[in-house]
Amino acid sequence: MNTVNATPAGDSLASRLAGGASRMRGLIPLLVLIVLVAGSSAFAPGMLSFSGLCNFLIDAAPLLILVIGSTLPILAGSIDLSVAGMAALVGVLIVYLHPLFGAWTTPLVLCGAFLFGGLQGYVHAKLQLPSFITTLATLSIFTGLGLLLSNATALPIPDDDSLVGWIAGTTAQVPNSIIVVLGVAAILAALLRYTRLGRDLYALGAGERTAIMSGIDTLRVRCLVFALSALCAGIGGVLLSSITGFSSPGIAGNLLLLSIVGVVLGGTAISGGVGGLGAALVGGAITAWLRVITVMIGVAPTTQNIVFGVMALIAVLLTTDRAKIGIVK
Amino acid sequence: MSAILELKNINKRFGRVVALDNLNLQLKAGEVLGLVGQNGSGKSTLMKMLAGLQAPDSGEILLRGEPVRLRSAAMATSLGIGMVHQEQSLIPNLSVAENIFIDKPNRATRGGLYRWQALYAAARAQLDKIGVKLRPDALIEELSFAERQQVELAKVLAIEELVDHPPIILFDEPTSVLNPDEIKILFREIQRLRSRASIVFISHRLDEILSISDRVIVLTNGVKVADEQVATLDRDELYRLMVGHERSVKPRKTSTATALAPAAPRLKIRNLSDGNRFANLNLDVARGEIVGLVGVQGSGAEELCRTLFGAQDAVSGEIVLDDAPARALSPREAVSNGVAYLPSNRRLEGMLAGRSLIQNMVVTYGLEYGRSRLLVDYRAEAAAAQQWMSRLKVKASSGKERIERLSGGNQQKVVLGKWLMSKQLKLLLLDHPSRGLDPGARDDLFEAIREQARTGMSILFVADTSEEALELADRLMVLKDGEITASYDLRHGVAPSQEDIVRAMV
Numbered sequence: 001m002n003t004v005n006a007t008p009a010g011d012s013l014a015s016r017l018a019g020g021a022s023r024m025r026g027l028i029p030l031l032v033l034i035v036l037v038a039g040s041s042a043f044a045p046g047m048l049s050f051s052g053l054c055n056f057l058i059d060a061a062p063l064l065i066l067v068i069g070s071t072l073p074i075l076a077g078s079i080d081l082s083v084a085g086m087a088a089l090v091g092v093l094i095v096y097l098h099p100l101f102g103a104w105t106t107p108l109v110l111c112g113a114f115l116f117g118g119l120q121g122y123v124h125a126k127l128q129l130p131s132f133i134t135t136l137a138t139l140s141i142f143t144g145l146g147l148l149l150s151n152a153t154a155l156p157i158p159d160d161d162s163l164v165g166w167i168a169g170t171t172a173q174v175p176n177s178i179i180v181v182l183g184v185a186a187i188l189a190a191l192l193r194y195t196r197l198g199r200d201l202y203a204l205g206a207g208e209r210t211a212i213m214s215g216i217d218t219l220r221v222r223c224l225v226f227a228l229s230a231l232c233a234g235i236g237g238v239l240l241s242s243i244t245g246f247s248s249p250g251i252a253g254n255l256l257l258l259s260i261v262g263v264v265l266g267g268t269a270i271s272g273g274v275g276g277l278g279a280a281l282v283g284g285a286i287t288a289w290l291r292v293i294t295v296m297i298g299v300a301p302t303t304q305n306i307v308f309g310v311m312a313l314i315a316v317l318l319t320t321d322r323a324k325i326g327i328v329k
Numbered sequence: 330m331s332a333i334l335e336l337k338n339i340n341k342r343f344g345r346v347v348a349l350d351n352l353n354l355q356l357k358a359g360e361v362l363g364l365v366g367q368n369g370s371g372k373s374t375l376m377k378m379l380a381g382l383q384a385p386d387s388g389e390i391l392l393r394g395e396p397v398r399l400r401s402a403a404m405a406t407s408l409g410i411g412m413v414h415q416e417q418s419l420i421p422n423l424s425v426a427e428n429i430f431i432d433k434p435n436r437a438t439r440g441g442l443y444r445w446q447a448l449y450a451a452a453r454a455q456l457d458k459i460g461v462k463l464r465p466d467a468l469i470e471e472l473s474f475a476e477r478q479q480v481e482l483a484k485v486l487a488i489e490e491l492v493d494h495p496p497i498i499l500f501d502e503p504t505s506v507l508n509p510d511e512i513k514i515l516f517r518e519i520q521r522l523r524s525r526a527s528i529v530f531i532s533h534r535l536d537e538i539l540s541i542s543d544r545v546i547v548l549t550n551g552v553k554v555a556d557e558q559v560a561t562l563d564r565d566e567l568y569r570l571m572v573g574h575e576r577s578v579k580p581r582k583t584s585t586a587t588a589l590a591p592a593a594p595r596l597k598i599r600n601l602s603d604g605n606r607f608a609n610l611n612l613d614v615a616r617g618e619i620v621g622l623v624g625v626q627g628s629g630a631e632e633l634c635r636t637l638f639g640a641q642d643a644v645s646g647e648i649v650l651d652d653a654p655a656r657a658l659s660p661r662e663a664v665s666n667g668v669a670y671l672p673s674n675r676r677l678e679g680m681l682a683g684r685s686l687i688q689n690m691v692v693t694y695g696l697e698y699g700r701s702r703l704l705v706d707y708r709a710e711a712a713a714a715q716q717w718m719s720r721l722k723v724k725a726s727s728g729k730e731r732i733e734r735l736s737g738g739n740q741q742k743v744v745l746g747k748w749l750m751s752k753q754l755k756l757l758l759l760d761h762p763s764r765g766l767d768p769g770a771r772d773d774l775f776e777a778i779r780e781q782a783r784t785g786m787s788i789l790f791v792a793d794t795s796e797e798a799l800e801l802a803d804r805l806m807v808l809k810d811g812e813i814t815a816s817y818d819l820r821h822g823v824a825p826s827q828e829d830i831v832r833a834m835v
Contacts, residue, residue, distance in 0.1 A: 193705070194704045194705050195703065195704065195705065196696055196703075198705075199691070199692060199695060199696075199705065202684070202688070203681055203684070203692045206681040206682060206683050206684050207677075207680075207681050207682060209677050209678050210677070210678055210679060210680060210681050211681075211692075212659075212660055212661075213638075213640065213660050213670065213672055213678040213679070214660070214664075214692050214693045214747065215660050215661045215663070215664030215665070215693050216661065216692070216693070217661050273681075273683055273684075274683065
């Protein structure tokens with residue numbers, strides 16, 4: 001026994017209007033970013049100079065790369081909360097493992113981060129543990145490990161570390177950290193656009209049961225996105241270390257919230273399937289810019305978090321495309 | 330006796346599909362009204378309308394002579410109309426007692442606070458009424474399927490204490506999931522209710538209808554084709570009424586009979602059991618052959634398809650595809666064996682909502698059109714998808730349209746197209762492929778299926794109706810309780826009558 005349930009035809013005009021509106025909404029995060037930048041340049045014109053922008057981007061680079069990484073599991077309908085902990089731990093490990101591996105320490109640590117992220121995805125997908133709680137637990141483990149191994153003190157990055165040293169430099173006047181961020185974003189965007197991974201990832205985010213029933217290897221997708229997310233977090237940790245020249249277990253303290261806010265601000269849906277790396281870059285830049293603005297407009301350090309939180313709420317309100325996302329959780 | 334409920338000139342359409350066509354119906358006090366009809370005849374739509382879940386497009390519903398608009402299930406409940414759903418409507422993480430009283434006021438809440446002991450006592454009284462020993466504080470999710478059905482029944486029967494006039498109780502195929510003893514209890518309960526309630530009862534099992542009802546209404550394509558007292562009917566007469574209208578099966582459009590002596594069947598199923606719905610099934614499907622399965626809900630036909638696709642496990646038996654073992658542990662394995670599955674639940678398992686038609690089409694096999702099967706070639710795969718969509722006559726403004734904006738039939742064609750994109754498909758499993766499709770869309774879909782068969786693909790489908798099975802299949806199997814009870818080869822021009830098929834089904 002079944003009932004007929006076809007959707008009524010003849011709403012093409014309405015749907016076209018809705019389609020146009022939805023395309024417009026997709027551009028709102030970019031508009032918000034432009035308005036923010038333009039508005040703040042009225043207060044501080046120096047910010048829009050080449051060196052001003054470079055300084056902003058160097059400062060924003062760790063956050064941008066974390067937002068890029070966090071976007072991948074969220075597109076698949078999961079979430080990786082451990083990125084900030086991973087970033088901090090990687091900074092500590094670069095110093096801690098240096099006596100063993102010398103100049104090769106950083107690449108090896110990043111490989112380790114990639115593998116561990118994959119393991120995390122495997123645990124979440126194979127054992128059917130919610131990603132929220134799995135990565136919350138590993139966040140605690142990573143942060144704790146960072147504190148344990150470093151004795152909770154900031155340590156100087158060894159001088160002969162090739163990668164950290166290179167990142168702190170410039171190529172043709174462009175800071176290498178910016179090149180790293182754009183390079184990673186470009187590689188990941190190509191992966192999403194031209195390989196099986198991207199297709200499976202979006203299908204998984206749009207409907208997990210349909211994805212399974214379409215023959216998609218959801219376990220492999222989950223492992224890969226968590227591995228990539230952890231790798232990005234690791235790179236974020238390297239970028240942070242290159243800015244300060246020190247590792248510090250607490251360095252990524254408030255990056256967790258910022259990275260998730262950045263993902264949402266760009267227009268990527270927390271429920272999965274909607275969004276992408278362009279959105280991640282825009283969202284990350286808005287978040288970083290908001291953080292700069294709170295300092296610029298002279299908010300006392302003690303109230304910065306409050307002002308930032310309110311601004312983030314308003315920005316999310318403006319940028320979220322509810323029509324596309326459906327039920328908002 | 331006067332009519333307690335009266336429907337006047339009720340019409341309901343879904344898109345181009347007419348679900349109910351100018352329906353007139355009367356339900357008298359203390360009457361048990363049997364409602365029969367083939368799938369898609371409008372029975373469930375009628376029930377949902379009475380339960381407040383759907384509104385008629387036009388027409389009038391009179392309750393005790395007063396016109397009413399049933400706007401919600403809660404409103405129907407408050408007016409004394411309750412429905413035992415075909416699919417269960419209980420909330421799994423609440424207790425039995427909470428579920429029984431969730432849609433009705435009860436004395437166990439005071440100032441918005443539950444008085445748990447009073448609630449449990451009230452629930453126990455309701456459970457005792459139908460002779461069920463269940464703990465009122467047990468969570469629904471801890472109960473077996475049959476126990477949940479009993480709670481569902483208790484929940485609806487509690488309505489009789491809600492109103493001071495006789496309630497109307499709707500049963501939408503309640504027996505298809507019950508065992509004989511449970512059915513006996515249900516019937517005893519209906520007999521008990523008969524004196525102070527009016528009942529509408531849907532079942533595919535005609536013996537049940539004849540034994541429990543006073544009067545029977547037969548629906549065909551939303552039209553009432555018969556309204557008879559049971560006393561004047563016998564089983565064969567009811568069969569004829571149910572399947573006899575517009576039942577001249579269309580002449581088979583193509584004779585696939587020419588094809589392919591089934592020397593070595595492509596798909597061989599031997600002694601296959603899933604440990605639940607079917608056991609020791611044996612079935613062969615040859616190259617280019619279309620095999621139809623018919624059976625009432627729970628007959629095991631759907632489960633067989635899901636097992637072949639790896640969506641549920643087999644506990645024993647053999648599946649062989651082109652001489653290679655093909656017992657799949659997951660849909661992914663089945664797909665790599667060359668098996669495709671069109672699910673009956675299109676929304677949940679077939680389509681990717683929010684994605685475009687082309688994105689839906691290429692999700693499984695897009696990379697077969699890519700560069701070295703590693704890199705996506707958007708132009709090539711979109712061209713292939715567009716070609717398939719035009720072959721399947723998908724009506725859409727462009728391939729970039731989002732799939733949920735299409736009608737059900739067009740959605741179904743896209744989901745089928747996803748599988749047809751494959752260059753190496755061997756076996757196509759179709760689970761109620763025409764579910765929710767209007768006649769035109771259905772004909773297009775069937776033609777596409779026949780075309781696939783002509784290219785040598787083996788096709789196994791679960792039919793919505795026996796009529797549909799006779800139209801499409803080369804061979805027809807009737808399943809009942811997980812066993813093949815009848816098997817017909819339709820290629821030699823001799824077709825079984827609808828009556829024969831229905832008899833083997835129930």
